[in-house]
Amino acid sequence: MTVARVGNATRLIAVDQAAAALGLAPGLALADAEAMYPGLDAVPADPGADRALLEDLADAMELWTPLVAPDPPDGLLLDITGCAHLFGGEAAMAGAIRRRLMERGFAVRLASAATVGCAAALARHGAEIVAAAGREAALLAPLPVAALRIGAEIVAGLRDAGLETVGDLMTRPRAPLAARFGAGLMRRLDQALGTVDEPISPRRPVPDHMVERRLMEPIQREDHVLDALTLLGDGLGARLTLEGLGATRLEAVLFRVDGAVRRLAIGAGRPLRRGDEMRRLFADRLAGLAEPVEAGFGFEAIRLSAPETRRVEPRQPGFDGGTAIEAETALAALTDHLAARLGPGRLRRLAPRDSHVPERAMQLAEAAAAPPPFAPPDQDSLGPARPLRLLERAVPVEALAEVPDGPPRRLRWQGEWHDVRRAEGPERIAPEWWRADTEEAATRDYFRIETAAGLRLWLYRDGLYGRETDRPRWYLHGFLP
Amino acid sequence: MTLQTLLRRRIARIERGDDIRSSCRAPDDAAFGLPALDGVLGGGLAAGALHEFAGAAGAGIGLGLAAGRSGALLWIAAGDVFRRGGWPYGPGLAGLGLDVGRLLLVVARDAVESLWAAEEAMRCKAVAATIIELAGDGRTADLTATRRLSLAAREGGGLGFLMRERPFLGTSAAVTRWTVAPVPGPADGWGGLGDPAFDMRLTRNRRGPAGRWTILWRCDERRFALAAPSLDLAAPPAERPHPPAAALGWRRAG
Structure with a gap:
């Protein structure tokens, strides 16, 4: 059993079967319980862990329907509209879910009804039944008002007013009740009865395109998982083709026998429709994972969904016999392959940025889209004006230079002295004063230099x-060709 | 082009298993545009083959050769190689005449992952040139690894460049091996830096003799040029990788 501090007393939060058999119930003060039964085994409650466990369970419940919402602290809401027939009807489905949860050691109360409010009320306070639509009022009437998912103070207030059951509420005029206990009470009642709609808000958006496969035997081997994904991918691709779409993001959800759920996501630069193409990217993703996907006793179901799709425009080959399109497709396949294996953020393009400060004039962009071209630098020299490679952070170097603003004569870099043979500069670059983080930055004088050995460096003072300073420091910022 | 180089290229094609008729296509080798170099190389750096450069200036040479070709350009290196040696800088590359939109960077975790990515990239027909850069002497790219890269480059038909920071003393399956070092360039007459110059040492060449040249990159014309007082075309005998008796070697290893 778990305990936590409520108000001034440490009280029981949850009890196990043995404790319940002794007559202990949540809400009892721990001191009272220990007075009755010395030597109780009580541990502090951990609401965070409870919440995490509920999320894990919600993940596992996605095996039955994609629309799962946790109902804290201890409930799960499943929208099984249109799903029940896949599992042999609502009663059979309820049985299967119950069996699955009990195997994992949970005590389960389960009810199904046409409204969320009614199902929740039945599961927590009523009979564990599969209620037919239209019988909500009859089923709810004998239940206590607390079943309506309302605050404890409203329950207490209703009790003081002599209203014990939901049936009592239903017979009373609405206006005075709403005036006294707030509109929330009436809304909960209407939701339970089905006169006001209450949608389940799923934890993740449900993708429009989704296929899944339940396996007769759990599979453990990676190639079997990939085979299943190939088949699913072909099925998904066929549906996408009908709508003229292709998948640019794919998510595979692997349901393990013991209820653990693993998700694999891949992105594609070009819209995918074929299972073997998807298989290749998933194989890359699996190979590139830092920690392998533990198969345990195997996966019993696999779902493949396309959270992002793009319209596939049919293209007409040009007079070159389609080699341009072929090359484009081949390159897209390569980038997808590399991105899937290496993980996100490893494929980059150089994109220009509107700034005159060298390190801010370029950014490493995602590889997905081709960036706009760079403007060639202002040519103020017969040699290259800008370095070929720029250091992420400028390296301090020791330099001997003429004051006040002459070029360096000698410099020490990586422990070696280099004589400067020729120099171009200074090119004065002022900080961007309008940016808050450059207030401390000083004006830089850039020099292009060539050492006696022929090394070409881009330095600044x-x-x-x-x-601005009496002892200006020198930095190496890049390498000229 | 001399008859000899034509025949030599044809033999190389036959050895590669290409159709003889396809050897009549225009050669897509990457020429320096310098007869002295291109003659030794049999028309330029062979497309569909691996070329190895040692020295930090190698990447610039590779980019200069790849700038004029159409297709994607992949630059692959481990993250710390980019951080230490500097990230490719867009404005500078644009100044070189390169269309930066064609360039894709692959930031790998380490040398092994770089090699894997390079192999995949070289195998792709849409990639015009792949540059893989390794830290130090890049000993991860040994004979087996370079052989794999060579096969991948042959399949893809693009240029494969392997850049090492320092020369690697071990064997390599690359078709040509170069050591590149920057040298002081000629004065531009205005007191400025002028065109950059490089000492290009060809230490191994499967298509012909080794050699050593000093070349310039003409910034305004965006092409290579031979520095005026050139060194001898042929390297001194000590620098040849094989004695002449082993001349058949290049054919066998194809």
């Missing part, structure tokens, strides 16, 4: 001599 940080700060104007005499005006």
